[in-house]
Amino acid sequence: MTKPPASKVISDIDYEKEGRQVSRLFMPHSHNDSAWGAVAIPVVVVKNGSGPTLLLTAGTHGDEYEGQIALLELARTLRPEQIQGRVIIIPALHFPACQVGKRLSPIDGRDINRSFPGDPAGSFAQALAHYVTNFLLPLADVNIDLHSGGRSLDCLPSTMSHILDDKAVLERTIALAKAFGAPLHVMNREVDGAHTFQSTAERMGVISMSSELGGCNRVSLDGLAIARRGIVNALVHLGIADGQIERPAEPTRAMVIPASGDYGFAPASGIYCPRVPLGAIVSAGDAVGDIYRIEDPELPPHPVVARRAGMLWCQRGQGRIQTGDSSAVVVSAYEAAP
Amino acid sequence: MTKPPASKVISDIDYEKEGRQVSRLFMPHSHNDSAWGAVAIPVVVVKNGSGPTLLLTAGTHGDEYEGQIALLELARTLRPEQIQGRVIIIPALHFPACQVGKRLSPIDGRDINRSFPGDPAGSFAQALAHYVTNFLLPLADVNIDLHSGGRSLDCLPSTMSHILDDKAVLERTIALAKAFGAPLHVMNREVDGAHTFQSTAERMGVISMSSELGGCNRVSLDGLAIARRGIVNALVHLGIADGQIERPAEPTRAMVIPASGDYGFAPASGIYCPRVPLGAIVSAGDAVGDIYRIEDPELPPHPVVARRAGMLWCQRGQGRIQTGDSSAVVVSAYEAAP
């Protein structure tokens, strides 16, 4: 095995050590007010004997909160004697973005989830992605990276994964999602995903799942409850923790986003007003929302129509919308290929 | 009667003309890219014979959308033959703030609702407030200024007014609120209100009511439905429109915010996570939320406690909170003084 390329990250974590470690990843960040400084990213590693390794991350986008809260709780409380194997927890991965509650980092303006597999000589996000790719993913059997809709979107609480050609891996991922137990598990074909965390994990053979747990830049109590329960369920499902999986009242439904053009790019700028709530069943051509234009009180609102039938799963999470912003996404029931 | 001081606003609106007028208020705005330009603020005036004048405004804060939508609809559709009296509608009053969906204006960084009674030689917001005070409020018998929680707050849909010493005016305002028909009507003693739109209207003898119809910088379908119904109900209640008031299933409950220190200034910075949803009944000392700090996974969340018993009416509308931000407001049932 070749040695991974050097990272700029400085840390005293020993991922092979038994027990509980609470420390930081120090990523050097040289700027006008700090020539030799670093950003300190908290990480907790809990290890007990042999067993699978689960890498749990949240805060890949700083304005997605349910996962950050659920992992902060787990990171504070998980003890070696509760597990068999290893759990690596980073509750606020893209830490500079989490500090300001934004999708992008104030340091380099980048989305770390478009910066994989990373570059040790690149910007902050690229160098951090490089560390994840080369020093964390090789340790992991499974990665769960917890997302929500962020400020621009509002989604029905769901887990997510990609439609993979490898049926065995696809089935293992769906089984993980069903154990996690969100109301929906939404799958899509990776679009513009060459540089995402999840695609990188998949290419490295890691079982990989993410989520959408709410949105509108606020904490969803429903989404948070689903995340809390799902993480424990996943630990049990993977054989890392003992116990029973806590099943929701309704089993998880598998859904798909059929095509890459289905993100409902807004045809105008204004105030986006939904006509129907999330979860509504719509037909192709139905108006699912309207765009109101404040500059002209004589102008009727501009309707936004569904391109295909299905369930309204995601819509604009802010009042104002700009031409080209995603307005509404409809999902269909997943039919496993025979 | 003394002539009102001159305003910089240029408009061809004649408020005394019968019929329907759709026009703009042009407020001169001289800046680097436009020496002699203006901001065009749409206004619709509908007048038919004699009868009271209702001044309807929204967009006093640009990130409060339900009122803007409801008034854009009314402005587009209201016709003279439907009314007796006069309705003046400004769906996006602080227009520069509405264009960017922010509380404050990008022009002068001001909250117009802290800029009353205004100043014709002041900044944009001050000069606009001056026009409202001197050219619109003198025409009005009643003002309804529609607010929501904006991006920083999330509120139960409510109308609002001040606890006034003049019992007759107080009763007329509560009657208007009950006709409007929001689930709650919340009253408070004006704090730091010397410069608000509502206090200015009150000082001028105008019956004055506002609202909180949602928040989190998104459009609330519930809040919007309440606004749409309430506006029509108000027109009927005031005798401007014919018809029946559409009563909600539950009559409006009158509530109060007991004291000015009850806005729940956050004791720390982090992610604000509610423990209970809006509408929950809490006791004094109950934890209503927690502040999670991403920089230290060993630190337990910092609880936020209710200072008094009542109903949780408003809470933080964004995931991130800073020390001093309002976190949670509890209201009590209003007991009319004997």
Place this chain on the structure above:
Amino acid sequence: MTKPPASKVISDIDYEKEGRQVSRLFMPHSHNDSAWGAVAIPVVVVKNGSGPTLLLTAGTHGDEYEGQIALLELARTLRPEQIQGRVIIIPALHFPACQVGKRLSPIDGRDINRSFPGDPAGSFAQALAHYVTNFLLPLADVNIDLHSGGRSLDCLPSTMSHILDDKAVLERTIALAKAFGAPLHVMNREVDGAHTFQSTAERMGVISMSSELGGCNRVSLDGLAIARRGIVNALVHLGIADGQIERPAEPTRAMVIPASGDYGFAPASGIYCPRVPLGAIVSAGDAVGDIYRIEDPELPPHPVVARRAGMLWCQRGQGRIQTGDSSAVVVSAYEAAP
């Protein structure tokens, strides 16, 4: 005579001293990088015996260059023996705006020409306006403040003044303009002018004239030639300098901007494309330009029409235009009231 209120300006200029003085007005400006610093505004005073005082200013707006150049030349070369009386020259009055070539100051975001009569305790622009009002205008018989269109406008080279009720002053001003000798002298009734330099000078009994010498944020060679000649002509006309007035081939034509609503606020945003050049004679209702919208290639351009007949004197000086920006101004021949 009451003592003028104290100014923050520090200077060693003695306006009563005979001869030539070249110095600075130091206006204290305390900011993050300079606690006790000041902005140094060059001023040149040339005095010789008795005679009228002419106050010459340019750079009231930083992106208007012809006057700055003409006054820098005069300031460098004028000698006491050439005059009888006093000439006070400030080539770059709103110095911080001139340094960046913007209409507004980067210090306080203000237009000094909306900040008169000023306030010694106000912002930088207000404190500077206060100095001009209280320490310079009382010395002056005549003020010529040289403007151009700045980046947002392009104008036919003209002198300008207000239509004053005092016929004697009006006639003296027009006589000054005719001596100056720009192709046009454009007069308007002051609108929103309570806080301009010119209105303040007029209220103080100073003969007051300004100009528009070009625009588009570039130096107009024609406008500069007119300014250079006009300043010398004015010195001769006022009896400060000896010599002959250099008459242009065509005498100055007196024009008016008829009404305050005639500034042609743009009805849409896009690229402003004139249909006719400056100086064209148009009829009411003629399209004088079009607004092209890049977001929709099916949409025809939105025409901008002249509200009244006359000569196209001023139009948008940048390619992009926003709703409400001034697009085109038409002037008419001035008919002196009988």
Place this chain on the structure above:
Amino acid sequence: MTKPPASKVISDIDYEKEGRQVSRLFMPHSHNDSAWGAVAIPVVVVKNGSGPTLLLTAGTHGDEYEGQIALLELARTLRPEQIQGRVIIIPALHFPACQVGKRLSPIDGRDINRSFPGDPAGSFAQALAHYVTNFLLPLADVNIDLHSGGRSLDCLPSTMSHILDDKAVLERTIALAKAFGAPLHVMNREVDGAHTFQSTAERMGVISMSSELGGCNRVSLDGLAIARRGIVNALVHLGIADGQIERPAEPTRAMVIPASGDYGFAPASGIYCPRVPLGAIVSAGDAVGDIYRIEDPELPPHPVVARRAGMLWCQRGQGRIQTGDSSAVVVSAYEAAP
């Protein structure tokens, strides 16, 4: 033929379809206010049978307007029956820069004309350049990319191309320019051009021409008239449209910029004042302009001298100049190598 690398652009355009298509290129742009949004770039394709393909672009720099207007008009009006072959029209290529009327994009701060051949994993401008290189240029026989001077320069209306080693291609390009019919056709050896649109097109064997049609960030009526006529002439010249070439009164003169150091980097900061207008014939060592320094009225202006004899073709388009900015460019008559 190898498949071009995948692009992030989503579009329903079928470049091989007969007839007229009006659509958008959706370039995904994930940012704080839009996680899954896109920028919509209008494109019009008109195809009729066989014949050459002309790719027409403008808005490569957002503050260059004549080409955007001329192509918006052509895009709105061109119909299949008018042509033989294919015309692909993108009137506002670097759309985010065009929306704000700036040379660089507000998204990534890049000049797309320094971002070729592009990178699908790079920034917005790089990913868009990649689409042009890999999906549009391979379809084109000829590319005309319409530029103007932007806000910083003012140029005599001209077409432009590179001095190419391949004489046949050079001759075909000059013939195209002469058909287009601008007063001047200016050629230079590519400097720092490895990453321009034009160089990339040339390397791919596409006949490639650009232009300078005005400047100063305003619309030049002369430049626009030349662009309108030139585009139609080019369609006729290329055999795509029927008809007669409309010849200008004076035939196009071929000129060259002799050397890469001839861009006249300003030796000081201040106000740039030309001494002579564009088109003037100057000798080496002639002062073509002066830099005036407002901070010192005793300092004479700093002259800027021509480095060689020729025609003044381009000069500073803004009043303020900084050390190192291009101040004046002189061109010479082109002498075809024997």
Place this chain on the structure above:
Amino acid sequence: MTKPPASKVISDIDYEKEGRQVSRLFMPHSHNDSAWGAVAIPVVVVKNGSGPTLLLTAGTHGDEYEGQIALLELARTLRPEQIQGRVIIIPALHFPACQVGKRLSPIDGRDINRSFPGDPAGSFAQALAHYVTNFLLPLADVNIDLHSGGRSLDCLPSTMSHILDDKAVLERTIALAKAFGAPLHVMNREVDGAHTFQSTAERMGVISMSSELGGCNRVSLDGLAIARRGIVNALVHLGIADGQIERPAEPTRAMVIPASGDYGFAPASGIYCPRVPLGAIVSAGDAVGDIYRIEDPELPPHPVVARRAGMLWCQRGQGRIQTGDSSAVVVSAYEAAP
């Protein structure tokens, strides 16, 4: 006595209560991310029986640290049994400026020390100054407001006060300074001081002293030691604390800044390089520093000369200097008027 005008500040501090109180002043601050929020400014009040009241403040400018540290220590440790009278301590008065370590507030861009006596309806700094003027200064017999040079200046550690016409007050102030025991006590006539904290306190009859304890935006260990010792000495001198005044080795020397034009406005921009260290004795006309200009290696440095003889007390605290910045201040020995 008239009631002071209402303040927006909310606090549970009772200044008349015996004992030690640690609390906050909540100043409402309504902005885009917090509609009903506040800034929490720590305040500590320690009271024991009767005796004088000393108001101790630091952080009036956020980049002046020695006073903030010394007062944080006193605020944490002072107990009622140690005093007789009352001590009100605000270690970080202009709290938003202190959070960012800048002279001016990021909220309103204001220097609170140019915002007195304040305005309850003004900006944040003005409303806070109003609270100090109307609710704190009326309680105080003595105010010590601890300053340092901030980032732009470097000063010899000194106390400071104004040259007052009231000799008795002047003597009491000098006596306080001598007890405090800084190496120098520097006095000046108030210039541009109508709006400073100190002038306002003086007008209200409060003995008022400030300081300069270092600069360059760093913590001076010498200045800090002087502040720590001086505060205890002042408590003893005023009879609030028991004990002995700790006298420095050298008694405090009284000095004056002779005239308001002596702040050494820099004549050019570049790197400011002192020729002599602080404390040097210079003659009028001596070069005390040089300005180096990086843009021209042939240009000799521009010398900065002392305008009068004395001790170099203060000089530029940053490497870069701009024209008009204060470069060097010289002080003279104070000779009490006979």
Place this chain on the structure above:
Amino acid sequence: MTKPPASKVISDIDYEKEGRQVSRLFMPHSHNDSAWGAVAIPVVVVKNGSGPTLLLTAGTHGDEYEGQIALLELARTLRPEQIQGRVIIIPALHFPACQVGKRLSPIDGRDINRSFPGDPAGSFAQALAHYVTNFLLPLADVNIDLHSGGRSLDCLPSTMSHILDDKAVLERTIALAKAFGAPLHVMNREVDGAHTFQSTAERMGVISMSSELGGCNRVSLDGLAIARRGIVNALVHLGIADGQIERPAEPTRAMVIPASGDYGFAPASGIYCPRVPLGAIVSAGDAVGDIYRIEDPELPPHPVVARRAGMLWCQRGQGRIQTGDSSAVVVSAYEAAP
């Protein structure tokens, strides 16, 4: 030898020419206000016959001044007859950063000292680094790149170099440092240095030394005196200039920074207050400073402890510190490996 890749830099410097040349490197910089402009970086080359080439640079970081001053003086005064060999002097290398006195460039936000070996198609800093690597370093036998602490650090005046595996080069570098004669010569193993100027020079076989001459964003008179003397000493030591090396009173002490984790990342945010001055001898575990938190006057300061024994060589140069900023660096005596 392969030809170096083309650079965008335009210059008339001939590095092989005998005598003294004063010129500029023009680096093209195309931006919104200058399409075809350039940044002009002064360079002075002095050559006389044969002899070694010394490349002297400062201003690699714009807020490090002592080297810029010392090299401006040398550049202005050095004459060919004073040397044997060649001296290339660039006093303000990263010129845009030097103009604003910041570590990073305002053009691209980059630290040029993290941008080596550079890229001709990259950003400004990358393209400039590429020129240095490919056109200057190949000419040099020795490079001295003069640094200071910048605004964020304060250091004891020192020269610096890397601990190299090549003992001969190491010894030659130490000999150069001893001739230069700073009080300390500090060596470290390169960490995160793949992209620094110094590492690049080393890889190219150039003897390479840098320095830390002060900090806190101010000019240190001690550090400047050391730089002035050291440069002359180096010229003599290298045989370029005649004369005697001026030895300091104390010979240079060789020191090391033992490990890469020893930069003292701050554990909290607040005001950093040193407990001991630079040069103090500390033991492992000693508190060397405290972080004071202004938000809570009850909280004791957070001590910062030394991780190992040695001399305190560097500490925070600003009052405010953020978590992760470098707070204090301790060095040990260098023991040459046997």
